Amino acid sequence: MAIGLLLPAGQAEAAPVLRWGSESGDVWDLQFRLNLLGFYQGKLDGKFGSQTAAAVRWFQSHYGLSVDGIVGPRTWRMLKKVSVNQYELDLLARVVYGEARGEPYVGQVAVAAVVMNRVQSPLFPNTVAGVVFQPRAFTAVDDGQFWLTPNRTAYRAAIEAVRGWDPTGGALYYFNPQTATSDWIWTRKQTMKVGKHVFAV
Incomplete structure (x- = not known):
């Protein structure tokens, strides 16, 4: 897991629709979020294949979304509401360490x-x-x-x-x-x- 603080590249912008065959940093971010939540166990490779599609469907089913395996606006909204990206995880870990290291x-x-x-x-x-x-x-x-x-x-x-x-x-x-x-x-x-x-x- 990366320990360094990463830049929040485009975190406020709407992510593009992702589906089987998509390849991009947005797919990597999707995989990271799904992995963090326990839905995705595959390699974080930025490639939307069968494992990513299965994880998306599982996530959609779990959160009451339409189960189509496509990451559109509604799926992104829910994903961003209940998860964090790498930059946000770094921020969260820094708060924990800065505020509570040495605590139980x-x-x-x-x-x-x-x-x-x-x-x-x-x-x-x-x-x-x-x-x-x-x-x-x-x-x-x-x-x-x-x-x-x-x-x-x-x-x-x-x-x-x-x-x-x-x-x-x-x-x-x-x-x-x-x-x-x-x-x-x-x-x-x-x-x-x-x-x-x-x-x-």
Whole structure:
């Protein structure tokens, strides 16, 4: 798995329709997302063949989409809603490492889950980058620890959160009660405590 931070090439633009025989970086991105979610086990080669088509159909069936094996706008929308690309995974792992290295593993997954919960919430930006770089959202971004190189555990925790493990019960916030300076954060309903972090909605 790549550890370096990749550029978000064209992530905001609509991806082209992909089908059997397509070959491109968009197919690689499709394979990466499907692999991350557990639908695709083949080689990430940018070639839309039988394994990719089967994975697309499985994904479409799982999420209640028309099962045609073609990746059009509706399939892309759902895929981008429930998965991340390589750049976004790197961002997520950096947040985990910067904010929660040294915390129990479940606490690292919980931090990643908060990011994913914010992406899904109408109260926050709807992209991982938007959430991560929202002003004053994460201490690690503000103090520069975000730019440390994440370890494999941080990536594994990020992947588990993307795949749906949310030990926080839908938390949108977390804080360290020993260092929190905001009175407002104490007004939030707390869902759990892991290590030094309290998670809240």
